[in-house]
Each structure stands twice: as C-alpha cells, then as structure tokens.
Amino acid sequence: MSFINYASREINCKIVYYGPGLCGKTTNLQYVYQKTAPEAKGKMISLATETERTLFFDFLPLALGEIRGFKTRFHLYTVPGQVFYDASRKLILKGVDGVVFVADSQEERMDANIESLENLRFNLKEQGYDLDRLPYVVQYNKRDLPGVLPVEELRQELNPTGVPDFEACAATGEGVFETLKAVAKLILIDLKKGR
Amino acid sequence: MAYPQMVMYDEEFKQINFVIEKLLREANAKVIFLVDKNGQLISGVGETDRFDTTSLASLTAGNIAATGGLAKLIGEKEFSILFHEGEKDNLHISIVGGRVILVVIFDNRSSLGLVRLRVKKASEELTGIFDRLVRKAEEKERSGVPEFPFAEITDDDIDNLFS
Ligand SMILES: Nc1nc2c(ncn2[C@@H]2O[C@H](COP(=O)(O)OP(=O)(O)OP(=O)(O)O)[C@@H](O)[C@H]2O)c(=O)[nH]1
Ligand SMILES: [Mg+2]
Numbered sequence: 001m002s003f004i005n006y007a008s009r010e011i012n013c014k015i016v017y018y019g020p021g022l023c024g025k026t027t028n029l030q031y032v033y034q035k036t037a038p039e040a041k042g043k044m045i046s047l048a049t050e051t052e053r054t055l056f057f058d059f060l061p062l063a064l065g066e067i068r069g070f071k072t073r074f075h076l077y078t079v080p081g082q083v084f085y086d087a088s089r090k091l092i093l094k095g096v097d098g099v100v101f102v103a104d105s106q107e108e109r110m111d112a113n114i115e116s117l118e119n120l121r122f123n124l125k126e127q128g129y130d131l132d133r134l135p136y137v138v139q140y141n142k143r144d145l146p147g148v149l150p151v152e153e154l155r156q157e158l159n160p161t162g163v164p165d166f167e168a169c170a171a172t173g174e175g176v177f178e179t180l181k182a183v184a185k186l187i188l189i190d191l192k193k194g195r
Numbered sequence: 196m197a198y199p200q201m202v203m204y205d206e207e208f209k210q211i212n213f214v215i216e217k218l219l220r221e222a223n224a225k226v227i228f229l230v231d232k233n234g235q236l237i238s239g240v241g242e243t244d245r246f247d248t249t250s251l252a253s254l255t256a257g258n259i260a261a262t263g264g265l266a267k268l269i270g271e272k273e274f275s276i277l278f279h280e281g282e283k284d285n286l287h288i289s290i291v292g293g294r295v296i297l298v299v300i301f302d303n304r305s306s307l308g309l310v311r312l313r314v315k316k317a318s319e320e321l322t323g324i325f326d327r328l329v330r331k332a333e334e335k336e337r338s339g340v341p342e343f344p345f346a347e348i349t350d351d352d353i354d355n356l357f358s
Contacts, residue, residue: 008203042249
C-alpha cells in the first residue's frame with residue numbers, strides 16, 4: 001500500500017524480496033546499499049541471527065529522486081527465507097506494493113524455490129493480494145556458480161506467467177539494479193493507473 | 196488491490212502536527228513520531244534530528260507487527276500499548292484508531308503516568324482526524340477527481356530516477 005503525502009509531497013512504496021533460504025535476498029540489498037549515493041539512502045537495518053541468516057527482515061530505504069515534484073521513496077525489505085520463519089514472512093508482506101522473487105539457480109535448490117514461490121502466493125492470498133495482479137518480477141540468482149540449471153528450465157517452473165525476469169549474480173551485483181528498476185517501474189505504472 | 200492507498204493532505208497534516216506538538220509539550224516528551232502500520236513515517240516533532248527517523252519508523256512497525264502476531268497467538272486482538280524502559284530514554288508506543296502508531300520518547304523529566312494520560316487524550320483527537328482523512332480520500336476517489344500526480348508520468352520519468 002503506497003503512501004502518498006500531498007502535504008510533504010512524498011510518495012512511499014514498499015518492495016519485498018522473497019525467496020528460499022540462502023538464495024541471496026540480503027545480498028541483493030547489500031549491493032544496492034553499497035552502490036547507492038549516501039544522499040539517496042538511509043541506514044540498512046538487518047535483523048539477523050549470529051550466522052547472518054535473516055531473522056525478521058532487512059530494511060533499506062531509498063530516496064531516488066523526484067517525479068512531477070514528488071519525492072519518490074522505495075522501502076526495500078527482505079523476508080527470512082528459512083521455512084520455519086513463516087509467521088515473520090507474513091508480517092513483512094503487509095502493505096506490499098511490489099515483489100521480487102529471488103530464485104537460487106542451483107539444481108539442488110529447485111524444490112526450495114518451488115516451495116517458496118507457493119508459500120509467497122499463499123501468504124499474499126491470505127492477506128487479500130493476488131500475485132498475478134501485483135507488480136512482480138523474478139530474479140534467477142547465483143548464475144556464476146558452475147552447473148546451474150539453464151534459465152529456460154527455471155523459467156518454466158518459476159515464471160509460467162512470463163513476468164519480467166533477470167539473471168543475476170548478487171554477490172558481484174550483476175543484474176541487481178536491473179531487477180530493482182524493473183519492479184520499481186511496474187509499481188509506478190500501477191500507481192499511474194490509480195488502481 | 197486489497198487495500199486503498201494511504202494519502203495525506205495539507206489540512207489534516209497541519210491538524211495532526213498541531214496535536215502531536217501539543218502532546219510533546221504537555222507530556223514533556225523529547226520527540227514524538229507518527230508511523231503507519233507499514234513502517235512509513237507520517238510525521239515527527241521535537242528533537243527529530245537526533246534520531247534516524249526512517250529506521251525508527253520501520254522498526255516500530257516491525258515491533259507492532261510482531262507483538263500483534265504474538266497477541267493473536269494467545270487469543271488477544273492486539274496489544275495497543277508497548278512500553279520499553281531504558282536507562283535514560285523510554286519508549287511509549289501505542290496504536291491510534293487501529294490504524295497508525297504513535298511513538299513517544301521521553302526521559303526522567305516526564306513519567307509513564309503523565310505520558311499515558313496525555314497520549315490517551317491526543318489519541319482521541321488523532322483518531323478523529325484520521326477518520327476524516329480516510330473519508331476524504333474515499334470521497335475524492337469516488338468523485339473521480341484526477342488529482343493524482345502520477346497520472347501523467349512517462350517512461351522517461353521513471354528511467355530518470357535510476358540514472
Ligand atoms: N556464488 C554466489 N553466491 C551468492 C550469490 N548471492 C548470494 N550469495 C551467497 O549466498 C549466501 C546467502 O546469501 P544471503 O543474501 O544471506 O541469502 P538470503 O536469501 O538473505 O538468506 P536468508 O536470510 O536465510 O533467507 C551468502 O554466502 C552469499 O554470499 C551469487 O550470486 N553467487
Ligand atoms: Mg537474508
């Protein structure tokens with residue numbers, strides 16, 4: 001649920017990075033944080049375990065610039081990917097404006113990808129959202145690893161509706177901004193329609 | 196869409212700030228924030244410069260969401276007040292009108308009792324303002340007033356954001 005403040009001329013949108021454990025959601029945000037000019041970002045907050053697994057969420061506020069005199073802010077969140085943190089995932093999805101599904105391209109993570117995507121759909125539905133009507137993009141991450149599944153195969157399983165999708169290596173940043181830009185654009189287009 | 200957009204207009208923004216500024220004085224607080232349940236800052240008064248307001252808003256909303264989840268688990272509707280006591284500063288968090296979160300930070304120049312009392316009064320006023328705001332937004336939507344600033348946004352506008 002975007003928040004339009006006519007008084008301070010600001011618009012705030014919430015983007016959630018979803019995906020199985022260790023697929024690289026936090027790494028995506030870390031890269032965006034590293035590469036964004038200081039004046040365009042706030043502090044990145046990571047509520048993580050001692051082993052750097054996301055426990056509740058990561059949060060990164062971006063203030064990218066103005067459109068038509070309105071300051072446009074995006075609040076980026078990641079969910080904890082580990083299966084047993086489902087209650088937390090549901091909370092983070094509240095008020096979401098756009099979703100990035102980060103898939104792990106490794107063959108042995110395919111089942112985890114599928115399970116996480118079903119979980120996303122289910123949790124959204126529980127809150128009255130329909131993934132097919134939400135600004136939504138898919139990222140195939142860890143393309144740098146040897147022996148990953150071909151994109152075609154991933155696409156067939158994880159992106160049957162053909163939303164914008166991107167290959168990425170979040171560790172080096174490849175594909176990270178392309179992904180973010182794509183979902184941001186879909187959100188703004190959605191706003192333009194005025195819902 | 197499952198939820199309507201949250202909007203804020205000049206008139207209500209001024210009224211809200213008037214109420215929380217009064218609360219700041221009457222409760223002897225250091226700083227007061229209003230945050231929506233999704234973690235977006237609505238307004239802040241007092242020593243706001245000393246705090247990272249964006250982070251504060253996000254964590255407050257996370258905190259409310261988590262305790263709300265806990266409440267449900269034990270069969271409560273919601274914990275409408277949270278209080279965290281620090282060595283120097285204390286944090287009083289409450290839900291206003293079921294919709295927005297009011298955060299009051301105060302030290303030993305004030306007291307929990309005073310803050311509670313003043314928050315209660317301010318909450319009633321704020322609830323009224325937010326109710327009006329929601330009605331106003333709904334009316335504007337119904338009447339189809341095309342005042343939405345993004346109606347004419349172009350692809351270039353969007354691309355420029357990321358350049
Ligand atoms: N080789 C490779 N490793 C990556 C890539 N992206 C992330 N990683 C690594 O994968 C591990 C997990 O990354 P995170 O970003 O913490 O994963 P996450 O999705 O946030 O995991 P949870 O918080 O448990 O849900 C880290 O060691 C990263 O360095 C990538 O593109 N290639
Ligand atoms: Mg993580």
